[in-house]
Amino acid sequence: MMYEFQLIQSTGFRNHGPQGARDGFELRLRLPNYRGMRLSLLDGIDVTVDGEFFGHEVNSLILHGETYDLEDIRKATAVSWAMGDFGSVFVPKAGGLAPGIHHLKVAARVRSPYFPPHLQPLPVNGERLATIILP
Template sequence: MFAMRMKLNEQIIKKDFFKGLYINGSRNGFSFDVQLAYYRGHYLSDIDLIEVYVDGEKMPDEAVTFELRGKELPLYKLKYAVTEFWSQVDLAKIRVLKAGGLTGEHEIELKLMLRIPYMQIGPEHHFMPLDSGEKVSVLLEGE
């Protein structure tokens, strides 16, 4: 599938913002911050795909949430967030529940596809897809 790719910032996934997620004192996941790689920003309802992979394994959608400006949403509710605008300068937080969390070195991939609603392509009025994902290696210390 064709998708426009604009990497306007050095890091989409902010490696310095990886943290363990603790529930009742036990490590049960991780979180990281991401920056949109498109200069115009987007409404959250224009997110067509968001997936998180750890070492090639897809994390279940129900284990992932997306937070912007203090509003945390499960992935299935993003399509209804028609008034929530994600600016290129705002960092969003991705939280992933994972039993035992993560320690050591891991490859983290964020698949993030957006629909650009004002760029129609083709005679059937398909909208331009934008790939705003990234893959990084991170080293998580045991805390």
């Protein structure tokens, strides 16, 4: 699979959970930094779909097969997100999303150890159209 420049990748946008019992949706992201980073430097990911906002406090990150809520992310000082590794954001939403084209916006809240604390976290923003298809 090719590593795309855009934060929101063109594949990996799908509903989560079995058909008839969807509990949310996921979208695939590339690393929101120009080099690898410790997961604890990420302060969550805000997601907006078709104008509906889902805050970083409720979204989870799936990385290397593990799921991290915001508290887990903040404690994950030994977990690295390397260049070329994909992560997925899980957004809880009963029923998931309707099939069709959706307007996605993402703000990955990144803390940089060399920036002053009052300037952090810095959002890394992405936006694109993506499609949910029937299974």
